[in-house]
Amino acid sequence: MSEGSLMPHGYKRQCADLLKNGYSSCSICCSNVSGCCKNPVLNASVAHSLSSWMFLNTMLVVLTDLAARLLGNTAFRKHFHLFLSAVVMIGPALSLWVSQHSIFAKRSHFLYRMFLRSGWGWTCIFVGSFVFLLSFSVHRSLSISVRHLSRLAVAGGLWFGFCNLLDLLENTTGSCYEPLTAGLEVANGQPLLVLREGESKSGCLTAGMLWRGYEVSEDVFLLCLCCLLLAEEIAVFGPYLSLGGISGAPLRILFLFCVLLLWLWLFLLLCLLAYFPQFPTQLIGGALGCLSWRGLYQGWYRQGPSWYSPGRPGLGLLNTKTSSSEAQVAQRSHGDCN
Numbered sequence: 001m002s003e004g005s006l007m008p009h010g011y012k013r014q015c016a017d018l019l020k021n022g023y024s025s026c027s028i029c030c031s032n033v034s035g036c037c038k039n040p041v042l043n044a045s046v047a048h049s050l051s052s053w054m055f056l057n058t059m060l061v062v063l064t065d066l067a068a069r070l071l072g073n074t075a076f077r078k079h080f081h082l083f084l085s086a087v088v089m090i091g092p093a094l095s096l097w098v099s100q101h102s103i104f105a106k107r108s109h110f111l112y113r114m115f116l117r118s119g120w121g122w123t124c125i126f127v128g129s130f131v132f133l134l135s136f137s138v139h140r141s142l143s144i145s146v147r148h149l150s151r152l153a154v155a156g157g158l159w160f161g162f163c164n165l166l167d168l169l170e171n172t173t174g175s176c177y178e179p180l181t182a183g184l185e186v187a188n189g190q191p192l193l194v195l196r197e198g199e200s201k202s203g204c205l206t207a208g209m210l211w212r213g214y215e216v217s218e219d220v221f222l223l224c225l226c227c228l229l230l231a232e233e234i235a236v237f238g239p240y241l242s243l244g245g246i247s248g249a250p251l252r253i254l255f256l257f258c259v260l261l262l263w264l265w266l267f268l269l270l271c272l273l274a275y276f277p278q279f280p281t282q283l284i285g286g287a288l289g290c291l292s293w294r295g296l297y298q299g300w301y302r303q304g305p306s307w308y309s310p311g312r313p314g315l316g317l318l319n320t321k322t323s324s325s326e327a328q329v330a331q332r333s334h335g336d337c338n
Contacts, residue, residue: 057249064252065241067259071231072238080231081290084224087266088286091273098274105275116219116268120159123226126261127233128152130254131313134237137246138317150310151301155229158292159222166216167201174213176204217278217285223269224289230262232297236314245317 176199305311
């Protein structure tokens with residue numbers, strides 16, 4: 001979309017009013033308002049507002065084009081899951097270099113409380129808004145937009161089911177222990193523990209006792225799934241722009257928010273691996289996230305849109321220009337035959 005098409009309608013009206021009141025033209029709006037001459041004289045406040053808007057719009061277009069070209073690259077889409085797997089495997093080694101006195105070494109940090117505990121909600125808000133606006137701007141069909149949004153619903157259901165399954169596994173294989181308060185200690189300085197049977201994990205921790213069981217990192221699982229989901233859903237924006245798709249300022253802003261969210265999830269993942277290393281549990285959590293992505297986006301969604309599958313991201317969105325060209329060619333051929 002051209003820069004002029006993203007200019008607010010109010011500025012165009014101001015230019016038109018100034019032209020009616022005797023101003024000859026404006027160099028800023030001459031490319032956006034028809035009838036402007038090339039020798040500009042314009043009110044300073046309007047000129048400043050227009051130049052600021054044009055600068056911000058240009059920066060928005062440049063940033064979104066660069067990000068869309070990177071995320072839409074074939075090499076990135078094919079190897080991003082390998083990069084994420086390497087991060088999960090090598091990340092705990094960073095604990096040898098990071099400082100435990102850093103602000104990111106505290107679980108009460110703002111980023112952990114604000115984003116990590118509600119990571120799926122943030123992902124659904126931004127990715128869902130982007131997917132809905134992109135699909136609706138092309139097809140103007142609510143049913144098609146809902147079908148594309150159903151991919152998030154399926155992934156959310158899978159994540160919720162895995163979390164419940166992991167909680168059940170931990171409650172089944174774990175045990176609750178109560179530390180002795182008599183001051184008795186073993187040789188290594190650890191207090192003696194008394195087994196408390198029949199306690200669940202939540203009840204055990206609420207009572208101030210210790211829980212020991214087989215645990216899988218749900219945080220790493222969620223972050224890996226969200227990163228892979230984000231990369232899949234927003235990667236279609238680059239090919240969409242290259243085909244001349246409609247891209248207004250709201251769509252580009254939502255795309256940038258999704259890119260920033262992707263980098264935030266990667267940063268939080270590195271923080272968890274470096275400052276709170278739990279290699280076996282975090283590795284299994286990352287593996288579950290990658291397997292969930294592969295089962296959905298590399299398996300189920302490739303079956304095509306049907307009553308049991310919502311289809312791949314970008315399906316029906318990346319052929320808008322080609323389909324319109326084919327329709328024009330067919331219309332011309334039909335006219336020649338007549």
